Amino acid sequence: MIRSQQSDDGFVTRCVSRKEFLKQVAVASGFFFAACSPLRVVFKAYPRKFEEDTALCDCVLRAFVTTVIPGAGSDEPNLARMFTDDYYPFHSFSGFFVADLSERSADLFGNERFDQLSLAQRTKVVEDGLNADATVQRLYRGAILIAQVSYYPGIYDDTKGCPLIDFHGANYGFTADEMYYPNYQALLAREATANGNYS
Amino acid sequence: MKKITTEVLVIGSGFGATAPALRLSQVGAQVLMIEKAKDIVPERDFKQTQDPKYLLQYLKGMSSDQVGFTYAEALGGGSGFYEMVSLRAPSAVFDQTDADGRRLWPAGVDRKSLDPYYDLAEEMLGVEQIGLDEIPKSGVAFSLLMKNLGYSCDRARYAVKGCVGSGFCVSGCIFGAKQSLHFNYLPQAKAAGMEVLTDTEAISIRPLLYDVRSSAGTRTIASLPCRYAVE
Numbered sequence: 001m002i003r004s005q006q007s008d009d010g011f012v013t014r015c016v017s018r019k020e021f022l023k024q025v026a027v028a029s030g031f032f033f034a035a036c037s038p039l040r041v042v043f044k045a046y047p048r049k050f051e052e053d054t055a056l057c058d059c060v061l062r063a064f065v066t067t068v069i070p071g072a073g074s075d076e077p078n079l080a081r082m083f084t085d086d087y088y089p090f091h092s093f094s095g096f097f098v099a100d101l102s103e104r105s106a107d108l109f110g111n112e113r114f115d116q117l118s119l120a121q122r123t124k125v126v127e128d129g130l131n132a133d134a135t136v137q138r139l140y141r142g143a144i145l146i147a148q149v150s151y152y153p154g155i156y157d158d159t160k161g162c163p164l165i166d167f168h169g170a171n172y173g174f175t176a177d178e179m180y181y182p183n184y185q186a187l188l189a190r191e192a193t194a195n196g197n198y199s
Numbered sequence: 200m201k202k203i204t205t206e207v208l209v210i211g212s213g214f215g216a217t218a219p220a221l222r223l224s225q226v227g228a229q230v231l232m233i234e235k236a237k238d239i240v241p242e243r244d245f246k247q248t249q250d251p252k253y254l255l256q257y258l259k260g261m262s263s264d265q266v267g268f269t270y271a272e273a274l275g276g277g278s279g280f281y282e283m284v285s286l287r288a289p290s291a292v293f294d295q296t297d298a299d300g301r302r303l304w305p306a307g308v309d310r311k312s313l314d315p316y317y318d319l320a321e322e323m324l325g326v327e328q329i330g331l332d333e334i335p336k337s338g339v340a341f342s343l344l345m346k347n348l349g350y351s352c353d354r355a356r357y358a359v360k361g362c363v364g365s366g367f368c369v370s371g372c373i374f375g376a377k378q379s380l381h382f383n384y385l386p387q388a389k390a391a392g393m394e395v396l397t398d399t400e401a402i403s404i405r406p407l408l409y410d411v412r413s414s415a416g417t418r419t420i421a422s423l424p425c426r427y428a429v430e
Contacts, residue, residue, distance in 0.1 A: 085252075087252050088251075088252070149251070153248075153249035153250070154249075155248060155249060155250035155251070155252070155253075156250070158246060158247050158248040158250075159247075170246075170247030170248065170365065170367060171247060171365060172365070173363070174364050178336075179335050179336060179364055180332070180334070180335065180336065180339075181336055181339050184331070184332075184334055184339045185331065187339050187340075187342065187343045187346070188331075188334070188339065188342045188343070188346065188352070189342045189343070189345040189346035189350060189351055189352035190346070190351045190352075191351060191352065191353045191354070192351035192353055193353050195328050195356070196286070196328040196353050196354055196355055196356040197286060197287040197289075197356065198286075198287075198289040199289065199290060199310070
């Protein structure tokens with residue numbers, strides 16, 4: 001209950017009941033909470049389905065990787081593994097990240113399923129995240145870095161390599177033609193030591 | 200807690216630890232080596248990967264405003280993960296002085312006095328300068344760059360035998376080509392009687408004390424020379 005009183009000096013004082021005060025604080029906190037990304041991450045204030053539905057989470061994260069790494073195949077088994085691997089710190093943010101991608105997809109294109117958008121639409125969603133508040137920006141940049149670190153060196157499959165960067169993976173056998181120049185001696189600089197050690 | 204008494208305790212298992220451990224074992228000393236990290240068998244434990252999860256379990260870093268360096272925590276220390284380049288320090292290094300003009304190295308230690316020990320270590324590690332026909336394309340390209348800039352360029356000396364050029368030196372050579380301590384100093388020291396305890400960390404070192412009584416009967420406490428309790 002709110003009552004107004006006018007004092008002797010002309011000021012109007014609003015008397016707010018305890019119940020009304022708590023209500024207003026709760027509403028204000030709610031708005032602040034909803035707008036503040038760090039708090040949403042800390043208090044996990046996002047739809048739980050993005051942490052509980054691992055299949056949905058995997059689909060969205062795969063779509064994210066194929067968006068930021070052109071040429072990455074969406075059916076590769078370890079494409080999104082690093083996002084949820086509990087060894088790497090990103091795993092604790094993956095639920096929020098997937099939720100944020102979904103929210104932006106819904107806001108921009110009316111479809112919550114980021115993985116069902118076209119490549120151009122998904123690119124817009126990622127750009128939107130990269131232009132959001134500082135916390136979300138950092139999250140998106142981190143996610144892109146994680147995707148690159150995971151995909152290009154093929155960290156979950158040592159032998160696979162990555163054709164996108166002409167990396168053939170571990171144990172790739174180089175032929176002599178690939179390793180050595182036939183006319184190398186004409187190209188070498190003068191040597192200043194007799195055996196590689198300076199005196 | 201298990202109590203162990205030994206004549207020589209070597210803490211760590213890198214280059215600086217294994218060389219004296221081997222030599223002391225060979226002259227009959229009772230040597231125990233402790234290593235805080237886990238045992239390493241190159242063929243079993245090394246992987247050809249760039250996975251940070253794998254690399255960071257062995258490779259650690261320390262840094263300050265002045266200096267930063269990387270080291271390895273594993274049996275054999277950094278020898279399993281370094282780039283195998285094995286060069287002798289040039290003479291000029293030993294002539295360096297501090298701001299007050301004092302020589303940084305102890306008297307009598309210079310390149311000439313160390314050369315016999317370099318010889319020995321190079322023989323142990325199989326250090327050789329790579330042949331002209333072994334210079335890979337990347338090395339030739341770099342040498343050409345130096346040539347065009349008017350500089351000389353020398354072939355490095357490496358502790359490697361039978362390199363297959365897989366390119367995964369820093370993650371540990373699974374082919375056994377890198378001549379890390381697992382193939383020379385460590386097995387030779389073990390054969391000479393040295394014991395190795397992995398997963399064992401030295402937390403504290405304190406000198407062992409004993410009573411000294413003078414002829415006048417006064418009692419003092421002194422530390423025994425070169426006698427320590429390590430926990």
